[in-house]
Amino acid sequence: MDQATSVIELRQYVQHWKDHGHSIAFIPTMGNLHAGHMSLIEKGQALCDRSICSIFVNPMQFGPNEDWDHYPRTLESDIEKLEAVGCDLVYLPAASELYPEGLDRISQVQVTDLTDNYEGKHRPGHFTGVATVVLKLFNIVKPDVSVFGKKDYQQYRVISKMVEDFNLDVQIIGQETTREPSGLASSSRNQYLDATQLETAAMIYRQLQQTAQQIEQGARDFDSLEKTAIENLDGAGFTTDYFAICNAETLQPASADDRNLVILVTAAVGQTRLLDNIEISLW
Numbered sequence: 001m002d003q004a005t006s007v008i009e010l011r012q013y014v015q016h017w018k019d020h021g022h023s024i025a026f027i028p029t030m031g032n033l034h035a036g037h038m039s040l041i042e043k044g045q046a047l048c049d050r051s052i053c054s055i056f057v058n059p060m061q062f063g064p065n066e067d068w069d070h071y072p073r074t075l076e077s078d079i080e081k082l083e084a085v086g087c088d089l090v091y092l093p094a095a096s097e098l099y100p101e102g103l104d105r106i107s108q109v110q111v112t113d114l115t116d117n118y119e120g121k122h123r124p125g126h127f128t129g130v131a132t133v134v135l136k137l138f139n140i141v142k143p144d145v146s147v148f149g150k151k152d153y154q155q156y157r158v159i160s161k162m163v164e165d166f167n168l169d170v171q172i173i174g175q176e177t178t179r180e181p182s183g184l185a186s187s188s189r190n191q192y193l194d195a196t197q198l199e200t201a202a203m204i205y206r207q208l209q210q211t212a213q214q215i216e217q218g219a220r221d222f223d224s225l226e227k228t229a230i231e232n233l234d235g236a237g238f239t240t241d242y243f244a245i246c247n248a249e250t251l252q253p254a255s256a257d258d259r260n261l262v263i264l265v266t267a268a269v270g271q272t273r274l275l276d277n278i279e280i281s282l283w
Contacts, residue, residue, distance in 0.1 A: 001082055002089040007140050010091050014052075014141060022049035026143035026170075028134060031055040032072045033081050036178040036186040040147040041085050043175050047145050053082055054091040054137055060103055061129030072188065091141070098136055109135050111158045111165070114251055118264055119154050119275070122241055130155060131162050138163075138170055146170050151177040151185045153262055153277040157251060177276070179205070185276045192272045201269050203236050207243075208263055208278040215245070215280055220256045229265075238267040248279060259283050 004010040017024060025044025029037055037053075044051045055078060062068040075092075082090055099106050109131040114120075120127050138146065148156045160172045178186040182202035193201055211229050219225060222245040229243045246253060248260040261280040266273055 001079070001087055003079075003092060004089060005092050005094070006097060007093075010052075010089075010140060013089055017050050023144045024048055024141070025051045025145045025147060026137070026141045027051070027053045027147050028137050029053060029055055030057045030071070031078050032074050032188040033078045034178075034186050034188060034190075036149055036151065038081060038085050039178050040149055040175050041082070041087050043173060044145060044147045045086065047147075047173065048143075050088045051086075052089045052091060052141055052143065053087050054093070054141075056091075056093055056095075056098065056133070056137075058129055058133045059095055060099070060106070060132055061126050063123050063125060066123070072191075091137075098133065106132065108132050109162060111162050114154065114158050114161055117251070118242055118244060119266070122266070127155070127158050131158060134159055135162065135166070135168075138168055143170055145173055147173045147175050149177065150174045150277070150279075151187065152275060153264060153279075154251060157249070183209075185274070187274065189272050189274060193269060197269045197272070200237055201274055203233065204238075204265060204267055204274060204276050205278075207232055208265060208276060211243075211245070211263055212278050212280050215261065216282070222254055233265075233267050238269060240265070240267040241273070242266055 002013060004013060014024060025048035027040045027044055041051055041053055057068065057071050057073065059068050079090060108128050110128050111131050115127040148159055150156050156174050163170060163172050180186060183205035184190065184202045207229050211225050214225060226243050226245060230240045233240045243265045245261060245263050247258050248262040254261050259282045262277050264277045266275050
């Protein structure tokens with residue numbers, strides 16, 4: 001697997017591949033890779049001739065109460081996993097490479113409508129940081145395809161809308177969530193849970209499935225369904241930030257006429273916030 005740390009170096013690889021007619025799939029990450037990340041790379045490999053993964057712990061998407069310095073960095077094992085799955089190139093930029101004048105002087109990308117609620121409300125500025133760095137990375141790599149996990153469903157929609165709004169020449173692919181045997185969504189945050197907490201955390205997906213089943217069977221009092229789900233989760237020991245039944249495209253509160261829905265949930269076990277969702281099609 002090749003490695004690049006600078007924009008110039010990365011573009012040399014990309015240009016060489018494009019000169020030979022190769023299509024390129026790009027998977028941006030912050031490292032600390034797990035099975036979910038590997039599924040994104042494998043999806044990209046199935047769609048394109050070459051795969052590029054970036055590892056960059058983006059300081060711009062961390063809020064004032066979030067510790068960028070202590071975000072887990074596991075570069076050695078990350079590279080081993082990427083090599084094992086056959087990734088062609090890993091891009092490892094420094095913050096000074098992507099933000100040469102610092103964060104205070106960088107142009108910012110704000111994706112309207114989709115970022116006002118849920119993670120956008122709980123983590124102000126987070127999606128501005130995500131959208132800005134992803135736009136920079138797209139302009140550097142110029143991929144044909146980029147794969148994003150649907151576990152972070154709001155992020156997936158934010159990136160999709162940014163690409164649409166700015167007429168970017170890249171196809172965004174949403175990859176289904178990789179799950180543990182218990183149903184718990186694969187996440188870097190799971191490493192902070194002890195055995196008892198891991199067992200408890202699996203209830204999040206079970207609650208999502210239960211609520212989705214009620215909707216599929218005709219329930220339309222979404223406020224009541226949300227309230228009951230939060231009571232169930234909190235009663236099981238979670239601290240639930242939100243459990244929201246939404247239009248799957250706009251992420252606005254679902255109406256009885258909507259046919260494509262997504263339920264978004266974030267709930268904490270101890271100090272660990274866990275994110276998950278489930279999509280529902282009523283056609």
